[in-house]
């Protein structure tokens with residue numbers, strides 16, 4: 001209720017109508033949304049047909065895949081904000097319709113078809129024939145022109161077509177082009193994402209390799225350190241043994257000198273002791 005109350009004055013002046021119309025333009029076909037209108041998760045709207053165009057352009061294999069048992073519905077990016085839209089197995093038919101926008105379009109069309117709001121039809125007039133409307137298109141010169149120019153004037157030998165036909169054709173070409181660009185953008189974005197993932201993987205791998213290298217060298221160092229300790233100990237033991245042996249070699253010579261003295265002393269002592277003993281028996 002409140003909505004319609006606020007809406008009526010809005011529709012009142014032509015400027016607001018223009019603003020409203022801009023809000024109701026599909027970014028793909030550049031026309032006012034045509035029903036059914038679907039709303040994407042990012043809250044942007046598209047004609048379902050246009051959503052399908054964008055989706056088909058970004059997923060060229062989807063239809064053939066759809067016939068197999070693959071249940072995933074594919075994905076595309078919102079042409080307005082690039083938010084990724086993931087579809088279920090119904091494809092764009094699984095997207096929610098925006099009934100509010102559809103209703104607004106209905107009301108808008110009703111309102112603008114009233115004589116009060118119908119815009120004064122603006123027609124470009126031929127520069128040469130001021131009474132003639134520009135209503136045909138010269139295909140040879142690729143310019144819009146008037147019927148008189150075709151019959152008598154500058155374009156009398158040219159190939160022409162009705163302006164509305166060419167307008168529609170060029171508009172649909174443009175809109176196809178936009179859909180292709182949006183899809184191309186999606187693919188480029190996908191490649192960029194892939195490259196970013198590759199970079200991330202490279203960074204991760206390199207970090208892990210560095211860690212591994214550090215660990216290995218640390219354990220190698222530990223082993224070397226341990227080995228060094230063992231070798232130093234062995235060296236010390238060997239040094240000790242050799243010193244001991246050296247001492248043994250020098251001590252026996254000291255010992256033999258001492259024993260020689262003892263031998264010398266001992267006979268003396270024996271003689272000395274034996275002497276008195278011999279003397280003692282001799283004495284009594």
Ligand SMILES: [Zn+2]
Nearest residue numbers: 026029047050
């Ligand atoms: Zn559209």
Ligand SMILES: [Zn+2]
Nearest residue numbers: 042044078081
């Ligand atoms: Zn969006």
Ligand SMILES: [Zn+2]
Nearest residue numbers: 126129146149
């Ligand atoms: Zn003319």
Ligand SMILES: [Zn+2]
Nearest residue numbers: 138141155158
């Ligand atoms: Zn021409």
